[in-house]
Structures are given as C-alpha cells and as structure tokens.
Amino acid sequence: xxxxxxxxxxxxxxxxxxxxxxxxxxxxxxxxxxxxxxxxxxxxxxxxxxxxxxxxxxxxxxxxxxxxxxxxxxxxxxxxxxxxxxxxxxxxxxxxxxxxxxxxxxxxxxxxxxxxxxxxxxxxxxxxxxxxxxxxxxxxxxxxxxxxxxxxxxxxxxxxxxxxxxxxxxxxxxxxxxxxxxxxxxxxxxxxxxxxxxxxxxxxxxxxxxxxxxxxxxxxxxxxxxxxxxxxxxxxxxxxxxxxxxxxxxxxxxxxxxxxxxxxxxxxxxxxxxxxxxxxxxxxxxxxxxxxxxxxxxxxxxxxxxxxx
Numbered sequence: 001x002x003x004x005x006x007x008x009x010x011x012x013x014x015x016x017x018x019x020x021x022x023x024x025x026x027x028x029x030x031x032x033x034x035x036x037x038x039x040x041x042x043x044x045x046x047x048x049x050x051x052x053x054x055x056x057x058x059x060x061x062x063x064x065x066x067x068x069x070x071x072x073x074x075x076x077x078x079x080x081x082x083x084x085x086x087x088x089x090x091x092x093x094x095x096x097x098x099x100x101x102x103x104x105x106x107x108x109x110x111x112x113x114x115x116x117x118x119x120x121x122x123x124x125x126x127x128x129x130x131x132x133x134x135x136x137x138x139x140x141x142x143x144x145x146x147x148x149x150x151x152x153x154x155x156x157x158x159x160x161x162x163x164x165x166x167x168x169x170x171x172x173x174x175x176x177x178x179x180x181x182x183x184x185x186x187x188x189x190x191x192x193x194x195x196x197x198x199x200x201x202x203x204x205x206x207x208x209x210x211x212x213x214x215x216x217x218x219x220x221x222x223x224x225x226x227x228x229x230x231x232x233x234x235x236x237x238x239x240x241x242x243x244x245x246x247x248x249x250x251x252x253x254x255x256x257x258x259x260x261x262x263x264x265x266x267x268x269x270x271x272x273x274x275x276x277x278x279x280x281x282x283x284x285x286x287x288x289x290x291x292x293x294x295x296x297x298x299x300x301x302x303x304x305x306x307x308x309x
Contacts (some may be wrong), residue, residue, distance in 0.1 A: 019068040026228040027277050028068025033258040040082045040100045040195040044155050047193050050076050056188035061129030067308030070277045084137040094202050101131030101194040117206055118204035119148045124213040131194035135178045137171045141216050146171035146200045157190035174235055217222040223266040234299040243267035249290040258280040
C-alpha cells in the first residue's frame with residue numbers, strides 16, 4: 001500500500017521512519033511513510049494528493065511541540081522544508097515579511113534583526129517553524145504571532161487556498177481557530193494546512209534589536225534547561241504559572257524511566273536518555289493529578305499528542 005503511495009507522490013519516500021529522528025524530544029515510534037515538501041506549492045500538492053488517495057497525513061515542521069507515541073504514526077508524515085522568505089518594502093516605518101510555513105522561526109528572527117526589523121526578536125530562541133507558530137500562536141517575552149500577523153495563506157479542508165486575516169484566525173493564548181479545527185476534525189484527511197504567512201514589522205535600530213535578542217537568549221539559558229525537550233509542557237492557567245504549580249506540588253526533578261521534570265524549570269520535561277513517550281506521558285499524568293489534588297487546577301497541555309495513545 002505505502003509503496004504505491006510513494007510512487008504516486010513521484011518522489012523518494014522513507015518507510016517505517018523513526019519519528020525520534022524528527023522531533024526535538026528525540027522520542028517517537030515509526031511513521032508508515034515520510035516525504036519532504038520543498039516549497040509551499042510542493043506542500044499543497046502533496047497534501048491534495050494524500051487527500052485524493054484518502055491517506056491520513058501529518059505536516060511536521062521542527063517537531064518541537066509534539067509528543068509522538070511509541071506506536072508511531074499511521075499514514076503519511078510530510079516534513080515541511082518550505083523555507084523561502086521574502087522581504088517586501090512597505091514604507092519608511094514598516095516592512096512586510098512573507099515566509100513559507102517551513103521557515104525556522106529563530107532563523108527568520110535573526111534575519112529580521114540583521115535588516116533592522118522589529119517585532120520577531122522574541123522568537124530568537126523559540127524552536128519551531130512559521131506554520132506551527134501560526135497554528136499555536138507562539139509567543140515569548142511578551143510578544144506573540146497574533147500581534148504581527150498580517151495574513152496567513154491556508155489550504156482549507158475543501159482544497160481552497162486563500163489568505164486568512166488575523167481576525168479570521170481567532171487567536172487566543174497559544175491557540176487559534178486552526179488549532180481547534182485540527183484537533184476537532186472528524187477526518188484525519190481533511191485538515192487545514194498553513195502554507196505561508198505574512199508579518200508586518202517595524203523599522204528599528206539593528207543594534208537595539210541585537211541587544212534585545214541577546215537579553216532574551218541569556219534569560220532563556222538561565223531559566224530553561226538544555227537538552228531534548230518540547231519547551232513548555234502545559235499552558236499557564238489564568239493568573240498563575242504551570243511551572244510554579246508543578247514545583248509547589250513537589251515534582252521538580254521527578255523521573256519516570258528516561259524522562260525528567262526539569263530541576264531548572266518544572267514546566268519543562270526533558271529526555272535525559274532513552275526516554276519513551278510512555279515515560280513522558282506518565283509524568284504528564286502525575287503532574288496533572290498532583291496539581292489538581294493540591295491546588296484544584298486542571299493543567300491543559302500546550303503540546304500536541306500525536307499517534308496512537
């Protein structure tokens with residue numbers, strides 16, 4: 001079956017590819033089939049072909065905000081390598097930046113800083129791609145995608161491609177209408193896909209932007225653990241911080257197998273060596289249960305659970 005799909009795609013495809021090779025957690029069982037998309041048009045064409053063949057698919061960027069199950073992923077994984085970016089002159093005070101959805105967010109942020117464009121410097125240390133950032137309204141240090149996005153080019157579940165405004169995307173804290181549609185879609189085949197995004201940035205001093213970015217980088221090094229992780233595991237509940245609650249529950253440094261709740265920041269779970277997805281999930285359940293029991297707060301995942309659970 002999968003060989004036939006590879007032939008239909010007309011490109012080299014990897015079979016039974018371990019997803020641990022493609023996630024920042026370095027965790028995840030095999031995907032049935034993995035292919036690369038080299039441009040936004042290529043991504044669109046592969047998704048449409050998968051839909052036509054009724055093959056479930058997952059578009060994967062940097063693999064930085066997901067936990068793939070040990071059972072792996074049934075169907076097609078599309079590695080999004082569409083990274084082209086264009087800088088469009090607007091006026092003396094602002095400039096539009098158009099980036100394909102596979103563009104790496106910190107790389108794009110550095111390029112903007114070098115051009116003296118302000119707005120994305122908060123993303124200098126945020127792992128992930130433009131597409132994932134749009135879906136999850138990524139943010140840090142008081143900035144987020146919602147405040148910069150002019151439009152996102154979306155392939156909708158019906159095969160239409162058009163630009164969506166920030167208002168249409170209904171951004172919320174670490175969420176968007178796209179995230180809701182992907183999570184709640186009754187079909188594994190007809191899910192919206194971000195092809196590109198356009199951001200409006202302000203002209204600024206390159207030296208000032210570099211100083212801000214360096215400050216953010218140093219702060220991240222002081223407050224977040226190195227190593228294999230997915231970033232923040234849980235969303236911050238209203239008026240509080242997930243890390244504070246997990247630490248107050250006495251779980252900082254807790255281990256299950258090769259997974260650890262970081263001793264640096266309790267909302268970061270780290271693969272300290274050979275962790276399975278099951279190890280991490282056990283820690284997720286432990287943190288949720290302990291925080292709910294002690295503080296009456298239900299922690300919501302910021303990451304996505306992918307594959308068979």
